[in-house]
Amino acid sequence: xxxxxxxxxxxxxxxxxxxxxxxxxxxxxxxxxxxxxxxxxxxxxxxxxxxxxxxxxxxxxxxxxxxxxxxxxxxxxxxxxxxxxxxxxxxxxxxxxxxxxxxxxxxxxxxxxxxxxxxxxxxxxxxxxxxxxxxxxxxxxxxxxxxxxxxxxxxxxxxxxxxxxxxxxxxxxxxxxxxxxxxxxxxxxxxxxxxxxxxxxxxxxxxxxxxxxxxxxxxxxxxxxxxxxxxxxxxxxxxxxxxxxxxxxxxxxxxxxxxxxxxxxxxxxxxxxxxxxxxxxxxxxxxxxxxxxxxxxxxxxxxxxxxxxxxxxxxxxxxxxxxxxxxxxxxxxxxxxxxxxxxxxxxxxxxx
Amino acid sequence: xxxxxxxxxxxxxxxxxxxxxxxxxxxxxxxxxxxxxxxxxxxxxxxxxxxxxxxxxxxxxxxxxxxxxxxxxxxx
Numbered sequence: 083x084x085x086x087x088x089x090x091x092x093x094x095x096x097x098x099x100x101x102x103x104x105x106x107x108x109x110x111x112x113x114x115x116x117x118x119x120x121x122x123x124x125x126x127x128x129x130x131x132x133x134x135x136x137x138x139x140x141x142x143x144x145x146x147x148x149x150x151x152x153x154x155x156x157x158x159x160x161x162x163x164x165x166x167x168x169x170x171x172x173x174x175x176x177x178x179x180x181x182x183x184x185x186x187x188x189x190x191x192x193x194x195x196x197x198x199x200x201x202x203x204x205x206x207x208x209x210x211x212x213x214x215x216x217x218x219x220x221x222x223x224x225x226x227x228x229x230x231x232x233x234x235x236x237x238x239x240x241x242x243x244x245x246x247x248x249x250x251x252x253x254x255x256x257x258x259x260x261x262x263x264x265x266x267x268x269x270x271x272x273x274x275x276x277x278x279x280x281x282x283x284x285x286x287x288x289x290x291x292x293x294x295x296x297x298x299x300x301x302x303x304x305x306x307x308x309x310x311x312x313x314x315x316x317x318x319x320x321x322x323x324x325x326x327x328x329x330x331x332x333x334x335x336x337x338x339x340x341x342x343x344x345x346x347x348x349x350x351x352x353x354x355x356x357x358x359x360x361x362x363x364x365x366x367x368x369x370x371x372x373x374x375x376x377x378x379x380x381x382x383x384x385x386x387x388x389x390x391x392x393x394x395x396x397x398x399x400x401x402x403x404x405x406x407x408x409x410x411x412x413x414x415x416x417x418x419x420x421x422x423x424x425x426x427x428x429x430x431x432x433x434x
Numbered sequence: 435x436x437x438x439x440x441x442x443x444x445x446x447x448x449x450x451x452x453x454x455x456x457x458x459x460x461x462x463x464x465x466x467x468x469x470x471x472x473x474x475x476x477x478x479x480x481x482x483x484x485x486x487x488x489x490x491x492x493x494x495x496x497x498x499x500x501x502x503x504x505x506x507x508x509x510x
Contacts (some may be wrong), residue, residue, distance in 0.1 A: 358482060
């Protein structure tokens, strides 16, 4: 069963934090100027934010959370769950969410744990936190999502380096009696696990000196086994065949048409993928916001980041019907339909 | 669909390419502007225009635009 509905949970606020340092793809001198122009035109990515050495994903999420909690005026003692969705955790162990419980001075009664997912992670995180809130009748909870991907990229790999940016986000959720519900559809296909992978460093391939030896894979693509590897064709094919049927199915199961949805907020993979999906769904460009241009692919942060940077005014002042869809590393993909009703959405925070 | 129309659509996707430059027997990887990015661009165009999703494997088996055209036709 991959489709289900969680009643009586609402999103009360979303905040995002990015590193202050920008890197532009027009300065990416590993490729020619012509290649830069084609890259920017095709992927839609002009600029990315890069964390300084020592900055962690949890630092970005922490800054976003302190800001959002102040705006929401929440009492920290009321928060009962903290989930941290990331593939760039502070330590191999313990889980980063537990460290954040103490750093944020939440009570020891807080349920805190990590979820290791990337592109689909925000939607999966929403499903887990809302279900757990419902089961435990927890009134308030925090979902953090984000990654610092830049440390896993090889500058001499044109197939990954210019695509990814760093970001951390937080989403505040509450139990509600306002008849709001979230409809989910979640799927997995582990046969594609090698499409996006960091091969060495886990237990399957422990680190050896060879893990750091850079090899030329093809022209313009050098990397070692500790770097992120991305099979662009496989990911592209997966994205344009699996995503739109899931969305169409969930819409029809929820009794909705594409015109009933104000905004489709997609994981910001790249423009070519998203435009192909948009055309398949026959939805208007105005319904599909992009944060790619200034922030690139920010992994599990990309959906909340796009809301903060592109829809701040709309989500703060209106009641909106939204569809979020995340897809990628795993392979894993998930879609949720929910309402946002005048939520708190502070300006994006810059971390230095 | 016809092959001339297909070639025109390919030409339209490639930057700085004069219309009428490409022929059916052109090895498309030898187009001067070719880069791996164009593999994705062509797959996207073919998917949108013809409703056929080609895989990386499909592409590997083709050399000329005529090969590509036949592969699309076989999947229509």
